[in-house]
Amino acid sequence: MNLDKVISGFFIILAMTLNFGFFYGDMNTIASHSKYELFAAIVINLIATILKLGDKTQLGSVLLATSLVADIQLIAAATVWTITVYSIGMNSEIMAIIVSLSGGALLANITSVALYVGDTLKSKR
Template sequence: MNLEKVVFGFFIFLALTLNFGFFVGEIDNPDHHHLREFVILFIVNAVALIMKIGDRSQVDAMLLATGLVAMLQLVGAAIIWILAAHVWESGMTASVMASIVSLAGGAMVANIISVVLLIAETVMLRR
């Protein structure tokens, strides 16, 4: 068993499950989507993206692309959250939280594609 592949798979699956955990709940209710969970989600996705760097095959390139899409979505959500918390006078409204959760949902779709690609690559490996 290759420890590097185990750790890589762990972070890919962890990114997806954390993203799902943040996404679940009423889309516009800030009580259902916590900042700490979002920060952990952001960090784990960043680590997963760093681990995806290294274009060895077409599947690796697609994994990197899905990681970049997920991070772009999460960076957008983080910017909106920061602006709502510290800049905008309206603060964290239901529509702002819905935007944040929607962007996290887009990142979750990218993470689902990463997991599907990882599983497909694993199934196609020959010993």
């Protein structure tokens, strides 16, 4: 068993599940989406991105790209949330924008997990 692969896989899958946890729920209901879960998703995504930096393969480049996309979209969601709370106040329209950004990050994370699992299945013992 390769401990580096286990740790990397753990953070890649945890990033996806935290992102899904934030994304799941009524898009327009503010109470369905926790700011703490969004923060946790951002932190875990950043850790997963850092772990992908050392891989010099073609697949590693694609995995890094998907992780960067997820990071940018989650950070954008947190930025929108922060700006609106302190300027105009949160409403259901703004929450829909935040959840949509999180959905794009979720799609990037799903792509990353699918590529990771495919590479794992392809690799020889």
